[in-house]
Amino acid sequence: MTIVVPRHDEFRPFGSGLIKGLLVTMAHFVRSYGKRNLRVPGKEPFPGGRFGLFTVQYPEEHAPIPDRYRGLPILLYDDATGAELCTACMGCARACPIGIIHIEQGVDEAGKKIPYAQHFMIEYDSCLNCGLCAEACPFGSIVMDHHLETARTDREGFKVTKERLLRPISYYAQIAPTVWAEIREEAMKRLEGTIKRRPAGVGIVQR
Amino acid sequence: MELLIQGLNRWLGQALPNWAVVLIGMAIAITLIFVLAPLIFMFLTWLLRRGIARFADRIGPNRTGLGPFNKERTRQRWPLWGLLQPVADGVKMFTKEDIIPDKGDKVLHRIAPIAAVVPALMVFAVIPFGKDLSAVDLNVGVVYVVAVSSLFTLVLLVAGWSSNNKYSLLGAMRTAAQMVSYEVPMVLSLVVPVLFARSLSLNTIVSSQPGLRWYVFYFPLGTLAFLTYFTAALAEVNHTPFDLPEADSEIVAGYITEYSGMKFALFFMGEFINQFLVCALATVLFLGGWQGPGVGIGGPIGYLLSVFWFFVKAFALYFLFVWIRATWPRLRVDQLMGFAWKRLVPITLGNVLATGLAVVVWSLLRA
Amino acid sequence: MEQNLVTYLVFFALAGLTLVSALAVVTLRNLLRSALALVVTFIGVAGFYLLLQAEFIAFVQVLLYIGAVMVLILFAIMLTRRLMQQQLYQFTGKWWIAAPLSLLLFALIAPVVWTTWGARTSPPPEPLPPEPTAALGEVLMTRFALPFEIASVLLLVALIGAIVIAWPQRDRLPVVEELEQKVERAKAGWSDPIGVGSDGDKGVTA
Numbered sequence: 001m002t003i004v005v006p007r008h009d010e011f012r013p014f015g016s017g018l019i020k021g022l023l024v025t026m027a028h029f030v031r032s033y034g035k036r037n038l039r040v041p042g043k044e045p046f047p048g049g050r051f052g053l054f055t056v057q058y059p060e061e062h063a064p065i066p067d068r069y070r071g072l073p074i075l076l077y078d079d080a081t082g083a084e085l086c087t088a089c090m091g092c093a094r095a096c097p098i099g100i101i102h103i104e105q106g107v108d109e110a111g112k113k114i115p116y117a118q119h120f121m122i123e124y125d126s127c128l129n130c131g132l133c134a135e136a137c138p139f140g141s142i143v144m145d146h147h148l149e150t151a152r153t154d155r156e157g158f159k160v161t162k163e164r165l166l167r168p169i170s171y172y173a174q175i176a177p178t179v180w181a182e183i184r185e186e187a188m189k190r191l192e193g194t195i196k197r198r199p200a201g202v203g204i205v206q207r
Numbered sequence: 208m209e210l211l212i213q214g215l216n217r218w219l220g221q222a223l224p225n226w227a228v229v230l231i232g233m234a235i236a237i238t239l240i241f242v243l244a245p246l247i248f249m250f251l252t253w254l255l256r257r258g259i260a261r262f263a264d265r266i267g268p269n270r271t272g273l274g275p276f277n278k279e280r281t282r283q284r285w286p287l288w289g290l291l292q293p294v295a296d297g298v299k300m301f302t303k304e305d306i307i308p309d310k311g312d313k314v315l316h317r318i319a320p321i322a323a324v325v326p327a328l329m330v331f332a333v334i335p336f337g338k339d340l341s342a343v344d345l346n347v348g349v350v351y352v353v354a355v356s357s358l359f360t361l362v363l364l365v366a367g368w369s370s371n372n373k374y375s376l377l378g379a380m381r382t383a384a385q386m387v388s389y390e391v392p393m394v395l396s397l398v399v400p401v402l403f404a405r406s407l408s409l410n411t412i413v414s415s416q417p418g419l420r421w422y423v424f425y426f427p428l429g430t431l432a433f434l435t436y437f438t439a440a441l442a443e444v445n446h447t448p449f450d451l452p453e454a455d456s457e458i459v460a461g462y463i464t465e466y467s468g469m470k471f472a473l474f475f476m477g478e479f480i481n482q483f484l485v486c487a488l489a490t491v492l493f494l495g496g497w498q499g500p501g502v503g504i505g506g507p508i509g510y511l512l513s514v515f516w517f518f519v520k521a522f523a524l525y526f527l528f529v530w531i532r533a534t535w536p537r538l539r540v541d542q543l544m545g546f547a548w549k550r551l552v553p554i555t556l557g558n559v560l561a562t563g564l565a566v567v568v569w570s571l572l573r574a
Numbered sequence: 575m576e577q578n579l580v581t582y583l584v585f586f587a588l589a590g591l592t593l594v595s596a597l598a599v600v601t602l603r604n605l606l607r608s609a610l611a612l613v614v615t616f617i618g619v620a621g622f623y624l625l626l627q628a629e630f631i632a633f634v635q636v637l638l639y640i641g642a643v644m645v646l647i648l649f650a651i652m653l654t655r656r657l658m659q660q661q662l663y664q665f666t667g668k669w670w671i672a673a674p675l676s677l678l679l680f681a682l683i684a685p686v687v688w689t690t691w692g693a694r695t696s697p698p699p700e701p702l703p704p705e706p707t708a709a710l711g712e713v714l715m716t717r718f719a720l721p722f723e724i725a726s727v728l729l730l731v732a733l734i735g736a737i738v739i740a741w742p743q744r745d746r747l748p749v750v751e752e753l754e755q756k757v758e759r760a761k762a763g764w765s766d767p768i769g770v771g772s773d774g775d776k777g778v779t780a
Contacts, residue, residue: 025534026262315607357641376652407630
């Protein structure tokens with residue numbers, strides 16, 4: 001096979017390429033003072049094409065986060081009833097590759113185990129953001145958050161317990177609509193079953 | 208300078224002897240230069256960063272600026288365009304650890320950064336920043352500028368060698384070879400306006416370009432000289448596309464590899480001031496210096512306007528530097544020397560010959 | 575009188591600087607530091623020129639000797655040896671031969687310095703022309719045109735000599751000869767231009 005490399009044999013005066021390059025950058029310089037060219041979720045990316053300011057001024061502005069972004073894991077509860085989706089099945093704790101999810105299953109008065117997590121703790125400082133817990137959860141209870149700014153100055157604060165893990169379903173449906181649409185049906189069906197098997201008042205988030 | 212001494216004489220002449228007035232005048236001029244140079248350096252770094260950012264569709268540093276320091280107001284969108292960024296950089300540099308290589312030549316390692324700034328500051332003495340506004344009016348100003356700025360080559364060789372680091376030494380060698388080579392076409396290009404003006408004094412050269420009779424418009428000789436000067440000057444101050452000394456992909460940071468903290472900043476100050484001086488010299492020799500509309504007005508307005516025009520031209524040239532830096536890639540080492548000796552030197556030599564001939568013919572025709 | 579005093583002070587300061595740094599050139603054990611001391615000496619000499627109101631010569635001294643010659647010397651030093659740890663001997667065993675010889679030289683030079691060459695009889699020196707540099711250029715082009723040109727020719731000879739020494743050797747590597755032959759054949763219309771057919775596919779033939 002013969003590869004034919006095109007040679008630009010047409011006459012090009014000395015330095016014309018340099019001038020051309022200068023004009024290109026100048027066009028960018030001038031048009032960077034025009035409209036900003038930011039990505040808007042759900043719209044065509046970069047409406048202004050290759051020109052305009054692309055900078056997202058971070059602390060004040062945030063770049064749109066894709067639906068399947070894996071932040072840190074959170075737990076969900078039902079908006080209407082306040083019922084937690086988690087049944088303490090230990091699926092996530094087993095799926096976690098570094099074992100940072102700690103669950104203690106609740107018991108009723110008779111000492112019998114009930115589908116309810118008495119204590120639920122995740123060590124956020126060791127989390128890999130791998131998302132295996134969310135994948136393992138059959139109840140759609142543990143999902144990946146989109147919150148980025150998790151830095152803090154005390155180490156103890158990274159041991160996050162249930163009170164700080166719980167979010168309403170509506171929150172997750174808002175930040176990751178496509179993901180929630182996939183797991184919604186299964187999760188709601190299982191939630192109904194869970195509520196039946198729990199003694200009254202257990203696993204209801206107090207607000 | 209003479210203006211200053213005259214003014215001082217009128218004010219203090221009764222109270223102090225003559226030499227004291229001269230000394231005070233010198234002190235004022237030196238202080239002005241010492242204040243002006245860092246200010247220019249700061250402004251240039253800001254201009255470079257903001258300019259390059261805009262060329263690359265970014266905003267650039269905009270977080271530091273004057274303003275009330277409460278939470279709400281610092282979150283305003285453009286706090287003075289980040290004009291205080293150089294101050295923040297300076298504070299950062301001062302807090303950095305100062306590292307001196309254990310196996311290096313410690314004395315020379317300390318001296319080099321200081322010696323890098325001194326020649327740059329010395330050149331300021333003869334630059335006419337405005338009408339009658341140069342610290343010294345040397346009758347060999349052009350030679351002085353070239354001679355003093357050539358000291359920088361020596362300094363960076365010392366810096367590279369005293370670090371006792373292969374990258375430093377290689378970077379210094381490259382830089383020195385480049386600067387020595389490009390000094391030849393640069394000086395030869397400077398000869399052309401000197402021939403036009405028939406003087407080596409920077410003030411005379413400026414005052415012989417009144418109105419729009421700038422030497423860059425003396426087509427084709429002056430224009431060609433300006434272009435060759437600009438090209439050689441880019442290489443002389445290690446600017447893109449001749450920034451091989453700072454080719455970090457090949458030799459880390461060149462001769463400043465082993466420098467940290469304020470010493471590093473001093474080298475940068477030397478380089479930036481040299482870049483400004485190259486622009487200032489081009490302004491003086493080719494773009495009419497402080498000449499511009501309104502400089503003929505008497506009194507302080509004329510002086511202020513002349514300073515204004517000088518800085519407008521110099522910074523416009525520096526903006527060209529920024530533009531080039533944002534656009535062009537770097538030359539290869541083997542292309543670098545060939546370009547200087549095989550292209551620029553013959554062109555500039557021919558230009559000098561042609562200019563000499565033209566000046567002689569012109570004066571014969573007029574006589 | 576004031577002017578004279580200042581001139582004297584500056585002269586002695588410069589003389590001290592020049593002499594001390596010149597002494598450092600020959601006594602320092604580090605070759606590079608010796609070279610840098612030589613730079614200081616040159617600066618002192620440039621200062622003398624300034625003191626004599628020969629500004630042009632002074633700055634040319636800085637430009638040529640420090641900006642070019644010293645840089646070349648430093649280059650040569652840096653490229654030849656590792657000098658950082660190496661302490662050179664400034665005194666060899668033959669110093670007893672050198673010492674009387676230099677004393678003899680000094681004895682020859684000293685009377686020359688002390689002699690006032692007809693200073694009492696000759697008229698006071700002429701005042702400087704208004705444009706000393708221009709006058710210098712004119713003299714170089716008229717009265718001293720021949721010495722000037724001879725110096726130029728000498729430099730040209732040195733330049734050509736350097737090129738001749740640095741010229742690549744005539745006999746080339748056999749690989750290069752082989753490749754050149756291949757290129758020749760290719761130009762003559764050979765069907766297999768690059769290589770021997772094995773990686774001819776990758777050859778660019780357009």
